[in-house]
Amino acid sequence: MLTTRHGVRPLGASDLAAFLELARRDPVVNVFADYRASTTNLEPRWLGGEMWGRFEGGTLAAACHVGANLVPVQATAEDAAVFAERALARGRTVSTIVGPQEAVRVFWNGVAGSWGRPREARWEQPHLEIAGTPSVAPDPLVRRTTRDDLDEVYPACVAMYTEEVGVSPEYGGGAELYRARVMQLISRGWSFARFDDDGRLVFKAEVACATPYAAQIQGVFVPPEYRGQGVATAGMAGVVEIVRREIAPVVSLYVNDWNTSARAVYEKVGFRETARFATVMF
Numbered sequence: 001m002l003t004t005r006h007g008v009r010p011l012g013a014s015d016l017a018a019f020l021e022l023a024r025r026d027p028v029v030n031v032f033a034d035y036r037a038s039t040t041n042l043e044p045r046w047l048g049g050e051m052w053g054r055f056e057g058g059t060l061a062a063a064c065h066v067g068a069n070l071v072p073v074q075a076t077a078e079d080a081a082v083f084a085e086r087a088l089a090r091g092r093t094v095s096t097i098v099g100p101q102e103a104v105r106v107f108w109n110g111v112a113g114s115w116g117r118p119r120e121a122r123w124e125q126p127h128l129e130i131a132g133t134p135s136v137a138p139d140p141l142v143r144r145t146t147r148d149d150l151d152e153v154y155p156a157c158v159a160m161y162t163e164e165v166g167v168s169p170e171y172g173g174g175a176e177l178y179r180a181r182v183m184q185l186i187s188r189g190w191s192f193a194r195f196d197d198d199g200r201l202v203f204k205a206e207v208a209c210a211t212p213y214a215a216q217i218q219g220v221f222v223p224p225e226y227r228g229q230g231v232a233t234a235g236m237a238g239v240v241e242i243v244r245r246e247i248a249p250v251v252s253l254y255v256n257d258w259n260t261s262a263r264a265v266y267e268k269v270g271f272r273e274t275a276r277f278a279t280v281m282f
Contacts, residue, residue, distance in 0.1 A: 007055040008086050011063065013041045015053060018060045022074050027213035028129055028252050029100065029275050033065050033073045035209035049093070052086065054079050070094040072103035079103070084110025092116070097280040101125075104278040115282075120166065122279045124257035128271035129214075131250045134237035135270035142203065142238030145191040150183065152201040153193060157182050160204075160221035165281070190247075192239045194231070202226045203235035207243060215248040220262070232265045240269060 011019055019037050023030040033051075040046035049067030053060050054075075062079035065071040066087070072080055080103040087107075092115040097104055101123065108121070145153050158178070161169045169178040185191045190207035201223065208218035217239065222232045240251050254277040255262050 007061075008052055008082060009055075010044070011042050011051040011053045011060075013043060015060065016042050019051065019053065019063060019073075022060050022063060024213065025074055027211065028250050029127060030073055031211055031214040031216050031252060032069075032209050033063065033071055034211045034213070036065060036067075038211060052083060054082060066094065068095050070097045070107070072099045072107060075100070075103040075107075077102055077106045080106035081110050083107060087111055088114055092282070095282050097278075099277060101276040101278040104280065108280050118280045118282050120281045122256055122281075125254045125277040125279060126257060126263065126273040127252065127254045127275040127277045128266050129250055129252045129274045130240055130269065130271045131244075132270065134240050136233055136237050136268055138237035138241045139194055139203070139231075139234035140238070142192055142194045142235050142242070144189050144242070145186050145193045145204075147183070147186060149193065149195075149201075150186070152195065152199065153186070153191060153204060154179060154182050156193075156201050156204050156221055156223065157219060159223070160219050163221075192242065194235050194238070203231050205236065205239050207247060210248050213248060214250040214252055215243050217243075217251060217253040220253070227261075232262075233268050236265060236269045 016037060019042065020034065023034040023037065027034060036047065037051065042051050044050055047067055049065070052064045052066060054062045062075040063073040064075065064083045065073065072083065075083065084107045088111055092111070097108060105123070158169060182191070185206050191204070192206065193204040194202050196202050203222050205220045206218050207215045209216050220232065220236065243251050253266070253271070255266065
């Protein structure tokens with residue numbers, strides 16, 4: 001297939017091996033893109049968008065996931081600028097730009113004049129990893145959730161999302177789709193929680209995506225009445241222990257720089273910063 005200007009073209013199934021080789025140069029930072037490629041075979045109908053590749057001398061040098069989320073993959077500043085130029089030709093179809101800080105910043109600078117004011121931009125998000133035993137004792141009551149837990153898990157997911165993003169996932173009629181997403185994570189065994197003696201949820205977290213190399217955590221939440229009691233620290237240690245044993249050897253996440261309480265929890269558990277992310281939300 002011929003490439004377009006600057007050596008960029010959409011990738012397809014025949015490019016999967018080359019893409020995975022590219023993404024796995026940093027398999028933890030690129031876990032989302034690796035997961036999406038591996039589970040969709042880079043077929044646009046399954047991606048719900050496209051994966052763009054930039055080629056140099058016939059070799060895949062960088063990529064960009066363009067679906068609901070736009071995510072640069074192994075992109076230098078020059079690569080990000082080229083992807084931004086291509087994005088300008090099609091207009092904004094994404095709801096979020098997220099990934100390594102420099103690539104996101106350069107991409108955003110290239111499209112900002114045409115894509116409109118974002119709802120929020122978060123430029124300082126430490127990307128954290130843990131590849132060993134947690135530094136604190138894990139909560140033994142943290143477990144995978146089941147369909148029977150949905151009445152407790154779903155409201156907690158809505159509360160976490162609303163607190164984190166600033167708008168409810170149910171806004172505009174999104175409740176059915178969001179509930180299906182929560183159920184999907186439960187069915188995959190990617191939803192974890194701890195409940196008190198009365199069956200009330202006191203901690204929860206999910207695996208957002210996973211490969212044989214890494215799993216990325218999302219949705220960490222403790223209801224306000226249980227905060228400040230060490231619940232999150234022991235709970236995260238419990239999640240890390242289960243995920244590393246049963247899903248992937250490295251656990252990662254990214255967190256807002258200003259969220260000092262969450263950062264303190266992750267540091268206590270044993271997470272260490274390995275990169276900086278940024279997120280632009282519409």
